[in-house]
Amino acid sequence: MSLNKQISEAELKRLIHQLDIGGEDADGEEDASAAPGERDENGQLVKQDGSIRIRNQQIHVQDPIAGGEYAVIYPMSPVRLFVNEQEVVWEAPVRASDRISWKVEEQPLFEITISEDKLLAHLRLFATERYASRLVDAGPDRRVIVRAEDDESIVLKTVQLADVVAKLEEMSIKSRIEFAAIQRELLEPTYEPIVVASGKAPADGEDARLEIYFDQQVRSEFFEVDGAIDFRNHLRIPTVQKGDLMARKIPMVDGTAGYDVLGNVTLPKPPKDLFILAKPNVELTADGRVIARKQGRPRITGGKIKTLDVSTSYVVSGNVDISTGNIVFSGDVIVCGDVTDNMIVESLGNVYVYGHVFNSTITATGSINVRGNVISSRLYSGYFGVLFNRLYHTSKQLCDSIEKLLAASKLLEEALEAKRQPVRFGQIVQLLLETKMRDILPAIKELQFVISNIRNIRQTEYEKLKEISEMFTKPTKLIESATREFVQGFLALLQDTHGEVARMQEEQVEISINQCQGGELKSNGDIVIHRDGVLLCELFSARNIVFLSEQGICRGSRLDAGDSIRASIVGGQTGAISVLKARRKVQIRKMYSGRICVGKYCKDVFEPIEQTIFDVQALKRYSEPDDKRAT
Structure with missing residues (x-):
């Protein structure tokens, strides 16, 4: 060649x-x-980099020549590499004189995992056999990665059933071990997690509940809708007769305990009991039945403690006016005529008005139904009926003031004791009433006035409260007799009164009207407008606001619903705009102009729209969040 x-x-x-x-x-x-x-x-040496070569399980290093760069070595998992007894985890330069050793870190052939609730244990098989490892030949090169591969000719370990069971025992897993499932996975591997042990979830019990056998709402036959006239001359008020079964308590059912894969007992969620308080007009039997003792309207109030009663009704055969005075009644109020200007109707129950309501205030811990028109009036039902109730408000105001009075009197007592100037406690109280606590006496007089005007109460319930409050209006007697315990007792009675009124709030309440102009309506249930609609009104409902008539209008009004609004005709060709705001949905039959808000999204309507449903998804497409618009 x-x-x-x-x-x-x-x-x-x-x-x-x-x-x-x-x-x-x-x-x-x-x-x-x-x-x-x-x-x-x-004849000069040429610059040459160092190199590394891997052959036959050996790593050989050649140093650089004439200023060349040292060779670089680094491992790839599962190889662990050591240079001069120091482990190398990333690139490292090496010399021919370095002591280089390696080993392959054994990977597990399987793993056992326990679910978060500890009710299941899973086996995941990674391999059925472990082989010997050998280095993969490489180089010579300046940069070499040390890799290992399985030598399938040498089997070091085969996974057996005993190995898995031993691991389960090591992890203290002992409940319902599935030996057959383990063996099946070892013989026919899926390499997917399989259940190999299982516990038993606790079975929750059932809360106590109350089955109610009476209608809690007034029937809508009371109203006219779209010209269909109901000629009945009475309200469809729910009524029970003496001896009727009103409700029945279904007792709570205890749950059953379970266990996890570790053998620990797991307890069920404890069921909640239901506490029932029976008023004198009802009987609570040992087996949980509630039976009426008299005829009247059945009612249920309260939250955690359910109070059942049969309410009596106070009937005003004519108008509520100056001749009747304000109506304050511990039960239902039925007004056959009108509620005239500047009158107040307060009910610890429902209020039914056959006539109109003019420039007045109606509060009810239950529902309010007005057959006529509502003009420039305020209607508050349910929670709002409690909130705007004068007995509730006055007792709450006095509770706060008496607490401040007790705190201030204690400071004065301590200051006088430090100066060794003893003084009667009643004198301290009287001094505070005349100086820092001047709002207490007017509130006490208001409380006395409200109590004296409440119809259908057992006077013995308020005799002590009236007696103590009377002492505050007599300075001489107060100075001589008042003690700290006396004032604390008055505070306790006020707190009981306030709590009793608060518990009068009924479930499933609503305000039902035909039409309203210039009014304010607040309900923690629904507001239902049966006929003509609302004009220049403020409506707030914790649930739904519904216009039943297709011709019902809403003009110049603000509607706010905790759930949804269903309106018929909103706005007009002229006049003030309306704002309709709901948490979930606003449904419109026809709208000339106004503003629609659902959740935090709003849309201004300038052109007439028909048969439209607005929800969050619909408004998201073309509107900004309400809070961003405000900024």
């Missing part, structure tokens, strides 16, 4: 070294002269 140019001996040896021809002697050691430094034409 002829060459155009004779190759040097050094170049030939370097080529032999790269091709791994005769690279090892008989002892398997690398020939140190396999790649001597190359020299240039002037």
